[in-house]
Amino acid sequence: MMHLVLADSEIELNPFNKKEILDSSLHHSIMRKHGMDARRRGRPDIVHIFLVVAMESILNKMSMLRVYVHTRNNEIIYIDPSTRIIKNYNRFKGLMVKLFEDGAVPVEKPLMFIKKKKLADFLAEIDAIKILFTRKGEYVGISELHEIFDDDIVCIIGGFPHGYFLTRGIEKMVDRVVAIHRTSLTAWSVAMEAIAAYERFKFK
């Protein structure tokens, strides 16, 4: 099984209107007015594209993938593998509001639920080789990436647009810290390469 974790993701309710998700492309001026880092926070679009890429992958269709979103506020969103992520961005944000409000969606028979949990505690629960992806890691080219994989692995990718992980000491929670490219990549580009490499590892 491959466990894919989007870590320190910039998804949260808008503190000035808890009926919506904070979105820097809409709330830029109020964020700046209140000294919030509008270049980093309020990026539900990253979570959306990441989920749409991961959940629609062949690997997930073959039941070899588990996907989780860890947020800047130390919550973990658990996603059932059968979940079909809403393609429409605005509707996705509406669903995320419900998730933060109710703790699960749909409430009756949840496909996603959210728990207050630190990344360290969450990772400690999974018994598998853990690989952190960051530009600052040791370089492993995408053609060799599958060679460092194992049957059970956890791949951790940053869910923020700039800067570094908020979770302190994250490097100590993992077995390897890896860079697959010399410049920064989007979260879903790293996810796509990790998924393709794991498929390569498994289907060979």
Add this chain to the structure above:
Amino acid sequence: MMHLVLADSEIELNPFNKKEILDSSLHHSIMRKHGMDARRRGRPDIVHIFLVVAMESILNKMSMLRVYVHTRNNEIIYIDPSTRIIKNYNRFKGLMVKLFEDGAVPVEKPLMFIKKKKLADFLAEIDAIKILFTRKGEYVGISELHEIFDDDIVCIIGGFPHGYFLTRGIEKMVDRVVAIHRTSLTAWSVAMEAIAAYERFKFK
């Protein structure tokens, strides 16, 4: 070079309000009222996610990818490899309106431009092996996909949510018709696998 073509894409101006892109998640009732196929048409979200996945890939960063969107109305959208696709879906749709109105964005120094052209004429201009991806093709597993690739290839993927290509005789415009999975996949999942396979072919 890998040329990636999203074919028969369901992106067009809203015929009832030409200041916006047709979006079935917003215009469902008016589409049904006028007998338009709301289950198929009005899917700019597919184009958006496809572009965001393709343009942010390592392959594109290494200047080995060219991306095109062919529409249901026989237009070709040409995208400069240096283009950074707007991540926010609503802003992306706004940009697409400008592209359809002005023929290019930004008008001064275009990163994208659109031309009236049939898929057959467009494909005839590219001298490379052409591979059409569809569930109805000959099965080639994702672990063998790179073996049928060449240095110069064109990969053609459907840009619609259901059904088959609108372009008649599309199979005759290509060298191979390939299925990488037994069930239907999203356009960006196929794009991701094609890109990863070509990276594997090139970087080995």
